[in-house]
Amino acid sequence: MLENYHVIRDPVVHEAVQFLIDRCPRSLHVVITTREDPPFRLSDLRTRGLLIELRTAHLRFTPAEGAEFLRTATGLTVSAEEAAALHARTDGWAAALQLAGVSMHAGAEVSGFIAGLEGSRQTVGICTR
Numbered sequence: 001m002l003e004n005y006h007v008i009r010d011p012v013v014h015e016a017v018q019f020l021i022d023r024c025p026r027s028l029h030v031v032i033t034t035r036e037d038p039p040f041r042l043s044d045l046r047t048r049g050l051l052i053e054l055r056t057a058h059l060r061f062t063p064a065e066g067a068e069f070l071r072t073a074t075g076l077t078v079s080a081e082e083a084a085a086l087h088a089r090t091d092g093w094a095a096a097l098q099l100a101g102v103s104m105h106a107g108a109e110v111s112g113f114i115a116g117l118e119g120s121r122q123t124v125g126i127c128t129r
Contacts, residue, residue: 005034014039021045060092069094074101082114089117 008014018040021030032038045051061069067083070076078086090096104113 002030002032005032005038006036011039061087061094061097062092063087066090066092066097069097070101073098074105076101076104076110078110082110085114086117089114 002017017030017032017038021040024030042051063080063083063086066087067078067080070078070083070086086097086100090100100113100117104110
């Protein structure tokens with residue numbers, strides 16, 4: 001398991017990891033977590049069916065999934081339009097939806113709260129106007 005691989009900038013390390021990946025037996029699994037694509041020959045691994053990728057799109061809720069998450073996590077029911085607006089403002093991230101759900105559960109008027117949401121992909125917090 002190589003975590004936070006995006007912080008590695010030394011080409012020698014990249015070459016050593018590529019060497020390992022190219023020669024490791026099928027019973028060995030190399031797991032790399034990173035915020036950007038590593039400088040490996042990923043297309044070769046994809047072609048040979050040796051790469052499993054989890055991208056940000058796989059980790060986000062769709063609007064319908066976000067609405068279901070809010071319902072089960074907080075007991076709130078939102079309309080399809082509200083779910084779409086929440087998705088647009090939170091990018092479908094569970095943490096942001098959870099924070100929004102807690103705020104709405106605390107008595108905020110749902111559509112007005114959603115309209116006032118601001119967020120950033122760099123932060124987890126949500127601010128309201």
